[in-house]
Amino acid sequence: MRTALADLLAGEGHRVLTASDGVTGLERALTETPDLILLDIMLPKLDGYALCAELRRRARAAPVLILTAKGQVAARVAGLDAGADDYLIKPFSGDELLARVRALLRRLKRESKAPAKLNLGDVELDLARQTAARGRRAIHLTAKEFAMLRLLADAAGEPVSRERFLDAVWGYAAFPTTRTVDTHIASLRAKLEPDPESPRWILTVHGVGYRLETTTEGGQRPSVTRL
DSSP, rough: HHHHHHHHHTTTOOOOOOOOOOHHHHHHHHOOOOOOOOEEEOOOOOOHHHHHHHHHHHHHOOOOEEESSSSSSHHHHHHHHTSSEEEESSSHHHHHHHHHHHHHHHHHHTTTTOSEEEETTTTTEEETTTTTEEEEOOOOOOHHHHHHHHHHTTTTTSSSSSSHHIIIIOOSOOOOOOHHHHHHHHHHHHHHHHHHOOOOOEEEETEEEEOOOSOTTOOOEEEEEEE
């Protein structure tokens, strides 16, 4: 399958790197910095879940498309929680794989234009490195929470719909609902807002979604840095 996929992708004009086990795959991903990673779950030496989680721990943001015969919901959730962006269950067609690859690369291109740093009051966020801190105290945000903040910051005060969050952050293979977006927004507010019950920065736009406030009482503004 690895050889067949390499031939398929090369035929579409992509430069393709391959690895036969998880340890080698991790090393190649760290040194070659690919634009997209196709990742099997059942790999020798280091399985796909652990490999993906390690990439995210090291702040590698390349989209990960998991390929596996495990179609159970629990397996999909485990892969997405490890940091994967999309999920394709075997057997699959070459056309569907290429469509998923194109979609993830389009998303990557959009995100490359997004802000790199964001300051919300006393909270400093590095969206590229996926780090957050209030003063010297680190704040743990998940990969999806960082992705949501990137969308909000890139919208520059305009509303971001729940459907847009679902498309850009979860992908259509994850089977999320709009309630998933609300739950993650509540988590972000709890971590970032001075008073989560009366948010200053992440505001609700009723009937639409959420937006990042660009001016607050007293003139305080979030600081956005684009690199």
